[in-house]
Amino acid sequence: MRGRSARAVKQRLESLALAGVTILPKPTGTTGAATVDRPEPTASTPAAGSGGSHVQVGAGGDGGRALDLIRAEVAECRRCEALACARRNTVFGSGSPAARLCFLGEAPGADEDASGLPFVGRAGQLLTKIIEACTLSRDEVYILNVLKCRPPDNRQPLPEEVANCREYFERQLLAIGPEFICCLGTTAAQALLETAEPIGRLRGRWFTHGRAQVICTYHPSYLLRNPGAKRHVWDDMQLLMARMGVGP
Numbered sequence: 001m002r003g004r005s006a007r008a009v010k011q012r013l014e015s016l017a018l019a020g021v022t023i024l025p026k027p028t029g030t031t032g033a034a035t036v037d038r039p040e041p042t043a044s045t046p047a048a049g050s051g052g053s054h055v056q057v058g059a060g061g062d063g064g065r066a067l068d069l070i071r072a073e074v075a076e077c078r079r080c081e082a083l084a085c086a087r088r089n090t091v092f093g094s095g096s097p098a099a100r101l102c103f104l105g106e107a108p109g110a111d112e113d114a115s116g117l118p119f120v121g122r123a124g125q126l127l128t129k130i131i132e133a134c135t136l137s138r139d140e141v142y143i144l145n146v147l148k149c150r151p152p153d154n155r156q157p158l159p160e161e162v163a164n165c166r167e168y169f170e171r172q173l174l175a176i177g178p179e180f181i182c183c184l185g186t187t188a189a190q191a192l193l194e195t196a197e198p199i200g201r202l203r204g205r206w207f208t209h210g211r212a213q214v215i216c217t218y219h220p221s222y223l224l225r226n227p228g229a230k231r232h233v234w235d236d237m238q239l240l241m242a243r244m245g246v247g248p
């Protein structure tokens with residue numbers, strides 16, 4: 001995404017500070033990239049492992065490096081043993097590590113489990129249309145789910161599964177530092193906002209999560225079953241586009 005505003009840069013710096021990165025040496029050379037010391041590992045930011053103890057900052061490399069580390073942990077995760085036994089792939093997320101906007105879904109379905117990519121089935125194709133109707137592309141936003149493994153028969157995630165995966169989606173969001181998060185459906189909205197309010201009451205309103213502004217809307221799977229709800233999603237996308245300063 002071109003022309004990130006000063007506000008976006010400030011927000012990224014604040015996200016890094018939240019992640020424990022407090023020192024940003026002056027860039028050297030011509031790439032604009034700088035190297036910073038990684039924060040001490042904590043429960044939510046474990047040791048970097050074989051990748052060394054530095055994180056690349058600048059030219060979009062910071063979020064991507066952090067995401068790679070989290071992705072590797074997720075690939076090994078067995079916190080939900082039943083889901084780990086049944087999965088073909090973990091489904092981590094896709095898109096730009098420097099995205100201004102993240103879409104948070106519920107959990108992988110059969111197509112996502114088979115491919116390892118989020119939102120590639122029928123609901124995913126509808127999500128792509130929604131993103132493109134907002135004059136954005138899948139490559140410039142970031143798409144992730146609350147759960148990284150497919151629940152059997154696509155049942156709703158259990159509370160303990162959401163609790164097990166919370167660390168991963170929270171760290172993904174911290175690494176990306178988006179200005180906006182759009183929660184798709186009840187599971188995503190309730191998990192992110194830590195509320196029991198139904199999606200019908202959460203949609204169309206603004207919330208915050210850390211530094212990000214959050215909007216909730218209906219899940220694309222719900223729209224496939226209830227096409228009449230598309231107009232509400234479009235209303236929500238209009239609110240989102242207006243705040244983002246994008247749109248037709």
Ligand code: URA
Pocket residue numbers: 105106107108109112117118119120121123124145221
């Ligand atoms: N539904 C979701 O919530 N996520 C996906 O990745 C696919 C369908």
